[in-house]
Amino acid sequence: MNNCVHLSLEVTRISYIPCYFNLDHLQALLRSLVLNRMASFDHEATRKEALRRFELHVSGKETIPADIRSAVFKAVMSGGDEQIFQSLLKVNYFLILSS
16 A cells, blocks of 8 residues: 555545644644645645635635644645736735735
8 A cells, every 4th residue: 555545544534624632733734744745746535625715714604723824834735826926925915914
């Protein structure tokens, strides 16, 4: 079994859903690392879910948890077009203003 398959199984297990009360610190770190690695591998299911969550985030319906935000942005940009790029710039601008 290659690394991508192993990580894919981890993505299925840990998911994008924040469950802060059920994750210890190391599990939360693992979640971020696995999602980032899957984005690096250009894993299709990871990219699709990241894009779905990004669109919800941009529309204001849902917020991407801070611990996986960079992984989601990375996955979205890996297959994104000009419109996605502009949306990322807008999100980044609002993050800077809010801090």
